[in-house]
Amino acid sequence: MAASSRTFVPGAPDARPGARAWFVLAILCFVYVLNFLDRQLLSILAKPIQDELGVTDGQLGLISGLYFALFYCVLAIPVGWLADRTNRVRVLALACALWSAATAACGLSNSYSQLAASRMAVGVGEAGGVPPSYAIISDYFPSGMRGTALSLFNLGPPIGQAMGVAFGASIAASYSWRDAFLWVGAVGVVTALVVWLFVREPKKGGLDAPLETQPPADAAPIPKAGFWSTCRMYFSNPVLRGMALACGATQFVTYALLNFATLFLMREKGMTLPEVAVWYALLVGVFVSLGMFVSGRLIDRFGKRFKTAYAYLPAIGLAIAMPFFAGFIWAPSWQLALVFLALPMGLNYFYLSPAVTLVQEEVRPDQRVLSGALLLLVMNLIGLGLGPTYLGAASDFFRASHPDNSLQMAFYTLLPFYGLAILMFLGLARKIRRHTSREAVS
16 A cells, blocks of 8 residues: 555564663653643633633634644644754754743733734744654654554643643642743753753664665665655555545544633533643543554554554544534533543544554655655644634634523534544545555556
8 A cells, every 4th residue: 555656664573672762752752742731721721811811712713723723734844844854853852942932932922912923833833843753753663563652652642631731720720821831831941952962863764674676786776755756645645645634524623622622611511720620631631542542552453454444443433432522512511521521532533543653654764754744734734723713713603692502502513524534534444445456456
Protein backbone atom coordinates (compact mmCIF):
# COMPACT_ATOMS: atom_id res chain seq x y z
CA MET A 1 0.00 0.00 0.00
CA ALA A 2 2.97 2.28 -0.10
CA ALA A 3 2.97 5.35 -2.19
CA SER A 4 4.90 5.15 -5.39
CA SER A 5 7.48 7.56 -4.02
CA ARG A 6 8.31 5.40 -1.06
CA THR A 7 11.92 4.22 -1.03
CA PHE A 8 12.16 2.36 2.27
CA VAL A 9 10.45 -0.50 4.07
CA PRO A 10 10.40 -1.40 7.75
CA GLY A 11 13.64 -2.43 9.34
CA ALA A 12 14.45 -5.78 10.89
CA PRO A 13 11.83 -6.96 13.39
CA ASP A 14 14.51 -7.75 15.99
CA ALA A 15 15.58 -4.09 16.21
CA ARG A 16 14.89 -2.81 19.71
CA PRO A 17 15.00 0.77 20.96
CA GLY A 18 17.50 1.58 23.69
CA ALA A 19 17.09 3.60 26.87
CA ARG A 20 17.75 6.87 25.05
CA ALA A 21 14.80 6.24 22.73
CA TRP A 22 12.46 5.89 25.70
CA PHE A 23 14.00 8.98 27.33
CA VAL A 24 13.39 11.01 24.17
CA LEU A 25 9.85 9.65 23.89
CA ALA A 26 9.14 10.76 27.47
CA ILE A 27 10.43 14.29 26.81
CA LEU A 28 8.51 14.63 23.55
CA CYS A 29 5.37 13.34 25.24
CA PHE A 30 5.75 16.00 27.94
CA VAL A 31 6.12 18.66 25.25
CA TYR A 32 2.89 17.34 23.71
CA VAL A 33 1.28 17.50 27.16
CA LEU A 34 2.17 21.19 27.34
CA ASN A 35 0.95 21.66 23.77
CA PHE A 36 -2.52 20.45 24.69
CA LEU A 37 -2.50 21.96 28.16
CA ASP A 38 -1.95 25.36 26.55
CA ARG A 39 -4.69 24.64 24.04
CA GLN A 40 -7.20 23.41 26.64
CA LEU A 41 -6.81 26.27 29.10
CA LEU A 42 -9.04 28.53 27.02
CA SER A 43 -11.95 26.08 27.02
CA ILE A 44 -11.51 25.14 30.68
CA LEU A 45 -11.45 28.79 31.75
CA ALA A 46 -14.19 29.84 29.33
CA LYS A 47 -16.70 30.88 32.00
CA PRO A 48 -14.43 33.19 34.05
CA ILE A 49 -13.05 34.63 30.79
CA GLN A 50 -16.60 35.26 29.57
CA ASP A 51 -17.52 36.85 32.90
CA GLU A 52 -14.55 39.27 32.82
CA LEU A 53 -14.14 40.04 29.11
CA GLY A 54 -17.74 39.65 27.94
CA VAL A 55 -16.91 37.04 25.27
CA THR A 56 -19.81 35.19 23.57
CA ASP A 57 -19.95 31.47 22.72
CA GLY A 58 -19.46 32.31 19.05
CA GLN A 59 -16.36 34.40 19.77
CA LEU A 60 -14.93 31.61 21.93
CA GLY A 61 -15.53 29.18 19.08
CA LEU A 62 -13.65 31.43 16.67
CA ILE A 63 -10.52 31.96 18.77
CA SER A 64 -10.33 28.33 19.91
CA GLY A 65 -11.28 27.04 16.47
CA LEU A 66 -10.96 28.87 13.16
CA TYR A 67 -8.52 31.65 14.12
CA PHE A 68 -6.22 29.25 15.94
CA ALA A 69 -6.43 26.55 13.26
CA LEU A 70 -5.63 28.87 10.35
CA PHE A 71 -2.23 29.71 11.82
CA TYR A 72 -1.61 26.28 13.32
CA CYS A 73 -2.43 24.28 10.20
CA VAL A 74 -1.13 26.51 7.42
CA LEU A 75 2.22 27.29 9.07
CA ALA A 76 2.74 23.61 9.91
CA ILE A 77 3.40 22.98 6.21
CA PRO A 78 6.45 25.25 5.67
CA VAL A 79 7.69 24.38 9.18
CA GLY A 80 7.39 20.67 8.35
CA TRP A 81 9.30 21.15 5.09
CA LEU A 82 12.02 23.08 6.94
CA ALA A 83 12.28 20.42 9.65
CA ASP A 84 12.60 17.63 7.06
CA ARG A 85 15.63 19.42 5.61
CA THR A 86 17.24 20.72 8.82
CA ASN A 87 17.42 19.78 12.51
CA ARG A 88 14.00 18.64 13.71
CA VAL A 89 14.91 18.87 17.40
CA ARG A 90 15.92 22.53 17.09
CA VAL A 91 12.70 23.35 15.25
CA LEU A 92 10.68 21.66 18.00
CA ALA A 93 12.50 23.49 20.81
CA LEU A 94 12.04 26.91 19.20
CA ALA A 95 8.37 26.19 18.54
CA CYS A 96 7.79 25.15 22.15
CA ALA A 97 9.39 28.36 23.41
CA LEU A 98 7.24 30.48 21.09
CA TRP A 99 3.87 28.94 21.93
CA SER A 100 4.68 29.00 25.66
CA ALA A 101 5.49 32.72 25.57
CA ALA A 102 2.25 33.32 23.66
CA THR A 103 0.31 31.33 26.28
CA ALA A 104 1.70 33.60 28.99
CA ALA A 105 0.57 36.57 26.90
CA CYS A 106 -3.01 35.22 27.02
CA GLY A 107 -2.95 35.79 30.76
CA LEU A 108 -2.10 39.46 30.21
CA SER A 109 -4.96 40.11 27.77
CA ASN A 110 -7.46 42.81 28.70
CA SER A 111 -9.78 42.57 25.71
CA TYR A 112 -11.13 40.05 23.22
CA SER A 113 -8.85 41.35 20.46
CA GLN A 114 -5.75 40.95 22.63
CA LEU A 115 -6.81 37.43 23.62
CA ALA A 116 -7.47 36.54 19.97
CA ALA A 117 -4.04 37.81 18.91
CA SER A 118 -2.36 35.82 21.66
CA ARG A 119 -4.21 32.63 20.67
CA MET A 120 -3.13 33.11 17.06
CA ALA A 121 0.47 33.38 18.27
CA VAL A 122 0.00 30.13 20.20
CA GLY A 123 -1.12 28.55 16.92
CA VAL A 124 2.00 29.86 15.16
CA GLY A 125 4.24 28.18 17.74
CA GLU A 126 2.30 24.92 17.95
CA ALA A 127 2.64 24.54 14.17
CA GLY A 128 6.21 23.37 14.84
CA GLY A 129 5.35 20.96 17.64
CA VAL A 130 3.70 17.73 16.56
CA PRO A 131 4.98 16.94 12.99
CA PRO A 132 8.70 17.05 13.96
CA SER A 133 7.93 14.87 16.98
CA TYR A 134 6.22 12.24 14.80
CA ALA A 135 9.32 12.01 12.61
CA ILE A 136 11.82 12.00 15.50
CA ILE A 137 9.96 9.12 17.17
CA SER A 138 9.80 7.20 13.89
CA ASP A 139 13.60 7.41 13.68
CA TYR A 140 14.06 6.23 17.30
CA PHE A 141 11.63 3.29 17.06
CA PRO A 142 11.54 0.60 14.35
CA SER A 143 8.52 -0.57 12.41
CA GLY A 144 6.48 -2.96 14.51
CA MET A 145 6.94 -0.71 17.55
CA ARG A 146 6.00 2.63 16.01
CA GLY A 147 2.29 2.18 16.64
CA THR A 148 2.95 1.62 20.34
CA ALA A 149 5.52 4.42 20.55
CA LEU A 150 3.26 6.88 18.75
CA SER A 151 0.30 5.83 20.89
CA LEU A 152 2.38 6.56 23.99
CA PHE A 153 3.32 9.92 22.48
CA ASN A 154 -0.36 10.50 21.77
CA LEU A 155 -1.04 10.21 25.49
CA GLY A 156 0.12 13.84 25.50
CA PRO A 157 -3.32 15.22 24.54
CA PRO A 158 -5.35 13.38 27.21
CA ILE A 159 -2.76 14.05 29.90
CA GLY A 160 -2.57 17.67 28.78
CA GLN A 161 -6.35 17.95 28.71
CA ALA A 162 -6.66 16.39 32.18
CA MET A 163 -3.90 18.59 33.60
CA GLY A 164 -5.43 21.61 31.91
CA VAL A 165 -8.77 20.84 33.52
CA ALA A 166 -7.34 20.10 36.98
CA PHE A 167 -4.69 22.84 37.00
CA GLY A 168 -6.67 25.50 35.20
CA ALA A 169 -9.85 25.02 37.19
CA SER A 170 -7.99 24.83 40.51
CA ILE A 171 -5.93 27.97 39.85
CA ALA A 172 -8.96 29.87 38.56
CA ALA A 173 -11.02 28.84 41.60
CA SER A 174 -8.28 29.81 44.07
CA TYR A 175 -6.65 32.77 42.32
CA SER A 176 -7.37 34.00 38.78
CA TRP A 177 -7.70 32.56 35.29
CA ARG A 178 -4.78 34.80 34.31
CA ASP A 179 -2.39 33.04 36.70
CA ALA A 180 -3.05 29.69 35.01
CA PHE A 181 -1.87 31.02 31.62
CA LEU A 182 1.21 32.65 33.13
CA TRP A 183 2.36 29.55 35.02
CA VAL A 184 1.87 27.17 32.07
CA GLY A 185 3.75 29.54 29.78
CA ALA A 186 6.72 29.69 32.15
CA VAL A 187 6.93 25.89 32.40
CA GLY A 188 6.86 25.63 28.61
CA VAL A 189 9.81 27.98 28.14
CA VAL A 190 11.91 25.88 30.56
CA THR A 191 10.86 22.68 28.75
CA ALA A 192 11.96 24.14 25.41
CA LEU A 193 15.43 24.63 26.87
CA VAL A 194 15.49 20.99 28.05
CA VAL A 195 14.62 19.79 24.53
CA TRP A 196 17.39 21.94 23.01
CA LEU A 197 20.03 20.65 25.43
CA PHE A 198 19.16 16.98 25.94
CA VAL A 199 17.39 15.56 22.86
CA ARG A 200 19.67 14.36 20.06
CA GLU A 201 18.67 14.51 16.42
CA PRO A 202 18.39 10.88 15.16
CA LYS A 203 19.55 9.73 11.73
CA LYS A 204 16.73 10.06 9.23
CA GLY A 205 15.64 6.61 8.13
CA GLY A 206 18.26 4.97 10.33
CA LEU A 207 15.86 2.21 11.39
CA ASP A 208 14.45 1.59 7.91
CA ALA A 209 15.98 -1.12 5.73
CA PRO A 210 16.44 -0.52 1.97
CA LEU A 211 14.03 -2.12 -0.43
CA GLU A 212 15.07 -5.49 -1.88
CA THR A 213 15.24 -3.92 -5.32
CA GLN A 214 17.96 -1.42 -4.58
CA PRO A 215 19.49 0.70 -7.29
CA PRO A 216 23.03 -0.22 -8.41
CA ALA A 217 25.85 0.90 -6.15
CA ASP A 218 27.11 3.35 -8.76
CA ALA A 219 23.68 4.87 -9.30
CA ALA A 220 23.12 8.52 -8.53
CA PRO A 221 21.92 9.15 -4.97
CA ILE A 222 18.20 9.63 -4.46
CA PRO A 223 17.50 13.37 -4.34
CA LYS A 224 15.94 14.92 -1.28
CA ALA A 225 12.18 15.09 -1.39
CA GLY A 226 11.00 18.46 -2.62
CA PHE A 227 8.17 20.42 -1.05
CA TRP A 228 5.76 20.21 -3.96
CA SER A 229 6.69 16.65 -4.88
CA THR A 230 5.87 15.52 -1.34
CA CYS A 231 2.57 17.40 -1.43
CA ARG A 232 1.68 15.82 -4.78
CA MET A 233 2.65 12.38 -3.50
CA TYR A 234 0.48 12.79 -0.41
CA PHE A 235 -2.68 14.10 -2.05
CA SER A 236 -2.45 11.77 -5.06
CA ASN A 237 -2.43 8.76 -2.74
CA PRO A 238 -6.11 7.86 -2.18
CA VAL A 239 -5.37 6.10 1.11
CA LEU A 240 -3.41 8.95 2.69
CA ARG A 241 -5.89 11.50 1.39
CA GLY A 242 -8.87 9.45 2.57
CA MET A 243 -7.37 8.98 6.03
CA ALA A 244 -6.86 12.72 6.45
CA LEU A 245 -10.46 13.50 5.45
CA ALA A 246 -11.96 10.80 7.68
CA CYS A 247 -9.88 12.05 10.61
CA GLY A 248 -11.09 15.58 9.89
CA ALA A 249 -14.72 14.47 10.12
CA THR A 250 -13.95 12.78 13.45
CA GLN A 251 -12.12 15.80 14.82
CA PHE A 252 -15.09 17.99 13.91
CA VAL A 253 -16.88 16.20 16.77
CA THR A 254 -13.95 15.75 19.16
CA TYR A 255 -12.72 19.36 19.06
CA ALA A 256 -16.24 20.75 19.34
CA LEU A 257 -16.72 18.56 22.42
CA LEU A 258 -13.36 19.42 24.00
CA ASN A 259 -13.78 23.15 23.55
CA PHE A 260 -17.30 23.35 24.97
CA ALA A 261 -17.74 20.36 27.32
CA THR A 262 -16.62 22.25 30.42
CA LEU A 263 -18.84 25.24 29.67
CA PHE A 264 -21.75 22.86 28.95
CA LEU A 265 -21.24 20.92 32.19
CA MET A 266 -20.97 24.09 34.27
CA ARG A 267 -23.64 26.26 32.68
CA GLU A 268 -26.28 23.68 31.83
CA LYS A 269 -25.54 20.68 34.08
CA GLY A 270 -24.70 22.56 37.28
CA MET A 271 -21.06 21.53 37.72
CA THR A 272 -18.69 23.80 39.67
CA LEU A 273 -15.03 24.59 38.96
CA PRO A 274 -13.73 22.46 41.86
CA GLU A 275 -15.88 19.53 40.64
CA VAL A 276 -14.57 20.03 37.11
CA ALA A 277 -10.99 20.02 38.44
CA VAL A 278 -11.49 16.55 39.93
CA TRP A 279 -14.13 14.53 38.09
CA TYR A 280 -13.94 15.84 34.53
CA ALA A 281 -10.13 15.89 34.71
CA LEU A 282 -10.07 12.23 35.81
CA LEU A 283 -12.50 11.25 33.06
CA VAL A 284 -10.43 12.90 30.34
CA GLY A 285 -7.08 11.69 31.65
CA VAL A 286 -8.10 8.06 32.12
CA PHE A 287 -10.41 7.33 29.20
CA VAL A 288 -8.74 9.34 26.43
CA SER A 289 -5.39 7.83 27.46
CA LEU A 290 -6.88 4.34 27.28
CA GLY A 291 -8.29 5.08 23.84
CA MET A 292 -4.93 6.31 22.55
CA PHE A 293 -2.89 3.45 24.00
CA VAL A 294 -5.29 0.59 23.21
CA SER A 295 -5.72 1.72 19.59
CA GLY A 296 -1.94 1.89 19.14
CA ARG A 297 -1.47 -1.63 20.53
CA LEU A 298 -4.26 -2.96 18.34
CA ILE A 299 -2.73 -1.40 15.22
CA ASP A 300 0.69 -2.93 15.97
CA ARG A 301 -1.05 -6.29 16.37
CA PHE A 302 -3.44 -6.26 13.43
CA GLY A 303 -2.14 -3.57 11.05
CA LYS A 304 0.57 -5.70 9.41
CA ARG A 305 -1.81 -8.61 8.79
CA PHE A 306 -4.91 -6.62 7.87
CA LYS A 307 -4.23 -3.20 6.37
CA THR A 308 -7.94 -2.43 6.56
CA ALA A 309 -7.56 -2.36 10.36
CA TYR A 310 -6.30 1.21 9.97
CA ALA A 311 -9.84 2.16 8.89
CA TYR A 312 -12.07 -0.41 10.58
CA LEU A 313 -10.68 0.26 14.06
CA PRO A 314 -11.74 3.96 14.11
CA ALA A 315 -15.10 3.11 12.48
CA ILE A 316 -15.95 0.51 15.13
CA GLY A 317 -14.92 2.85 17.93
CA LEU A 318 -17.12 5.68 16.65
CA ALA A 319 -20.10 3.37 16.09
CA ILE A 320 -19.98 2.20 19.70
CA ALA A 321 -19.41 5.74 21.02
CA MET A 322 -22.28 7.44 19.19
CA PRO A 323 -25.28 6.36 21.35
CA PHE A 324 -23.33 7.07 24.55
CA PHE A 325 -22.54 10.56 23.25
CA ALA A 326 -26.27 11.12 22.78
CA GLY A 327 -26.78 10.01 26.38
CA PHE A 328 -24.20 12.54 27.55
CA ILE A 329 -26.12 15.35 25.87
CA TRP A 330 -29.49 14.19 27.25
CA ALA A 331 -28.43 13.44 30.85
CA PRO A 332 -30.27 15.63 33.39
CA SER A 333 -27.33 15.80 35.83
CA TRP A 334 -23.59 16.25 35.46
CA GLN A 335 -22.92 12.98 37.29
CA LEU A 336 -24.94 10.95 34.79
CA ALA A 337 -23.54 13.00 31.91
CA LEU A 338 -19.98 12.00 32.88
CA VAL A 339 -20.99 8.33 33.09
CA PHE A 340 -22.29 8.48 29.52
CA LEU A 341 -19.27 10.49 28.34
CA ALA A 342 -16.67 7.96 29.55
CA LEU A 343 -16.85 5.60 26.56
CA PRO A 344 -16.94 8.31 23.87
CA MET A 345 -13.92 9.97 25.51
CA GLY A 346 -11.91 6.82 24.82
CA LEU A 347 -13.43 5.52 21.58
CA ASN A 348 -13.50 8.93 19.86
CA TYR A 349 -9.69 8.74 19.75
CA PHE A 350 -9.32 5.32 18.13
CA TYR A 351 -8.49 7.17 14.90
CA LEU A 352 -5.34 9.05 15.88
CA SER A 353 -2.70 6.35 16.46
CA PRO A 354 -3.75 4.40 13.31
CA ALA A 355 -3.67 7.59 11.23
CA VAL A 356 -0.26 8.76 12.41
CA THR A 357 1.28 5.28 12.15
CA LEU A 358 -0.07 4.77 8.64
CA VAL A 359 1.39 8.03 7.38
CA GLN A 360 4.79 7.49 9.02
CA GLU A 361 5.01 3.94 7.64
CA GLU A 362 3.96 4.79 4.10
CA VAL A 363 6.29 7.65 3.15
CA ARG A 364 10.03 8.09 2.83
CA PRO A 365 11.97 9.08 5.96
CA ASP A 366 12.80 12.49 4.49
CA GLN A 367 9.08 13.10 3.87
CA ARG A 368 7.82 12.21 7.33
CA VAL A 369 7.62 15.64 8.95
CA LEU A 370 5.95 17.28 5.96
CA SER A 371 3.60 14.32 5.48
CA GLY A 372 2.65 14.46 9.15
CA ALA A 373 2.06 18.19 8.75
CA LEU A 374 -0.17 17.55 5.72
CA LEU A 375 -2.21 15.05 7.74
CA LEU A 376 -2.61 17.63 10.49
CA LEU A 377 -3.38 20.36 7.93
CA VAL A 378 -6.41 18.54 6.57
CA MET A 379 -7.82 17.07 9.75
CA ASN A 380 -7.22 20.17 11.89
CA LEU A 381 -8.56 22.67 9.36
CA ILE A 382 -11.74 20.62 9.25
CA GLY A 383 -11.91 19.50 12.88
CA LEU A 384 -10.15 22.16 14.93
CA GLY A 385 -10.98 25.00 12.54
CA LEU A 386 -14.66 24.25 11.93
CA GLY A 387 -15.83 22.07 14.85
CA PRO A 388 -15.63 24.60 17.73
CA THR A 389 -16.53 27.45 15.38
CA TYR A 390 -19.68 25.61 14.27
CA LEU A 391 -20.74 24.59 17.78
CA GLY A 392 -20.27 28.08 19.19
CA ALA A 393 -22.28 29.60 16.34
CA ALA A 394 -24.99 26.93 16.74
CA SER A 395 -25.26 27.72 20.46
CA ASP A 396 -25.66 31.43 19.71
CA PHE A 397 -28.34 30.51 17.12
CA PHE A 398 -30.35 28.44 19.62
CA ARG A 399 -30.02 31.00 22.41
CA ALA A 400 -33.15 32.90 21.38
CA SER A 401 -35.42 29.84 21.39
CA HIS A 402 -33.61 27.82 24.09
CA PRO A 403 -31.95 30.34 26.42
CA ASP A 404 -31.36 27.79 29.18
CA ASN A 405 -30.00 24.92 27.07
CA SER A 406 -28.62 26.39 23.86
CA LEU A 407 -25.42 24.34 24.10
CA GLN A 408 -27.42 21.14 24.59
CA MET A 409 -29.33 21.82 21.36
CA ALA A 410 -26.08 22.62 19.57
CA PHE A 411 -24.47 19.38 20.80
CA TYR A 412 -27.39 17.34 19.41
CA THR A 413 -26.53 18.65 15.93
CA LEU A 414 -23.13 16.91 16.15
CA LEU A 415 -24.68 13.42 15.99
CA PRO A 416 -24.93 13.35 12.15
CA PHE A 417 -21.19 14.09 11.98
CA TYR A 418 -20.55 10.88 13.89
CA GLY A 419 -22.39 9.01 11.14
CA LEU A 420 -20.46 10.86 8.44
CA ALA A 421 -17.10 9.96 10.02
CA ILE A 422 -18.08 6.27 10.29
CA LEU A 423 -19.07 6.17 6.62
CA MET A 424 -15.81 7.84 5.61
CA PHE A 425 -13.71 5.29 7.50
CA LEU A 426 -15.68 2.44 5.91
CA GLY A 427 -15.00 4.03 2.52
CA LEU A 428 -11.33 4.27 3.45
CA ALA A 429 -11.28 0.53 4.17
CA ARG A 430 -12.43 -0.12 0.60
CA LYS A 431 -9.69 2.17 -0.75
CA ILE A 432 -7.07 0.33 1.29
CA ARG A 433 -8.33 -3.03 0.02
CA ARG A 434 -8.23 -1.90 -3.61
CA HIS A 435 -4.80 -0.29 -3.17
CA THR A 436 -3.41 -3.44 -1.57
CA SER A 437 -4.88 -5.66 -4.29
CA ARG A 438 -3.27 -3.57 -7.05
CA GLU A 439 0.11 -3.84 -5.34
CA ALA A 440 -0.26 -7.60 -4.98
CA VAL A 441 -0.97 -7.94 -8.73
CA SER A 442 1.95 -5.69 -9.70
